[in-house]
Amino acid sequence: MRRSETLLFTSREANGHENETVALTVRAGLVRQFGSGLYGFTPTGQRVRENLIRLVRHEMDAVGGHRIGLPSLNDAGIWKRSGRWERFADEMFTFENRDGKRLCLAPSHEEGVTHLVDGVVRSATDLPVLLYQVESKYRDDHARNGLVRTKEFTMKDAYSLHATRGSLDEYYDRVRRAYARICERLGLKFAVTAAENSVMGGSASEEFVALADTGTLSLRWCGGTDCRFGVTDESPRSGLSAGDTCPECGGRLRAGEGIEIGHVFKLGTRYTAPRGMTVDVPDGSEREVVMGSYGIGIERLLHALVEQHGDEDGCHWPGAGLGEVAPFSVSIVPLEYDGEFRDVADRLHEACGRDDTLLFDDADQTIGERFAESDLLGVPWKVILGNHYRETGAVELESRDGTTQYASVEAVASIVG
Structure with a gap:
């Protein structure tokens, strides 16, 4: 690509931004702000984002994922059926169409994926299955820290469906390991923290949290070699402090800030039970379908890379081969x-x-x-x-x-x- 034929948005200065990382993404010409929590990607920024998506897709394909595409525009009916229409009300963009029907811009797609497979998955032999997409999501969140908390963002969201909880446990661990590989390929320093399921529901969840000088979470993490243990203020073990002994490896905990870049959930029957989703098993009976959900934020990955690897001269993208994300x-x-x-x-x-x-x-x-x-x-x-x-x-x-x-x-x- 010739510089004379390329539209680059680089600039020497970027004033008025929340912190150095946000300013660097603007100075490097990766993004331009369109409003509070709204960012557009330049040709250069889009190249970086597509390289990140390529890596994430590779890891999801490697663990047996099948790519799908679900509409961002959802009818209120499937959200009311799951009981989340009211619970998500403060963060969900909702409106009426010309016919007076209530609609929303999906902040996640647990309801959408169950609607997709309902009536098609009928037998235990149809399961397990792992479905994923890389699409835009929308949340009326309080904008903060550049690309970390925005109102429109790109997420790789995946959903697994199972006939047994043992199968769910296996796939949960499989995707969890894939997330760790993604972070390691990108040279990210990160911790894995137990987390509350909150509005998502289910029995258990964990967050992948990238270390950051300026983050959105208060983080305590293990400084031991190859140990990924961490806690945030939302973790069940939130009382742990810097200097305490790591419960997993015996090392010492450190304290700082972090950015949530991924989240994995064991949802159980939280979204399948409201639809009455069951599968036939060999003994002639029916069994409820159980489900897992797995999200990773593409723009948050990008921000974390700039945060951890950027320097006074600009961006510094780690990785080689599949893990290379430089424009x-x-x-x-x-x-x-x-x-x-x-x-x-x-x-x-x-x-x-x-x-x-x-x-x-x-x-x-x-x-x-x-x-x-x-x-x-x-x-x-x-x-x-x-x-x-x-x-x-x-x-x-x-x-x-x-x-x-x-x-x-x-x-x-x-x-x-």
């Missing part, structure tokens, strides 16, 4: 886009892949501005054509971590690819 994999930075530099830069652009490579070919930018913009975007590699190339014929490769190596033009693509 561009490589930036080609010539001292000047002219003559031999231009010819070599074009060759490198082609060799490294035009779609994922940002070629700084805009004559209006200085070399310093090109370096700064590449770092602000968090591009993992800068391929520099400068005085060193002029003198030796070797290209300078600088990683976002600041390490430098030199290579021939022909070897660049294999190193940064």
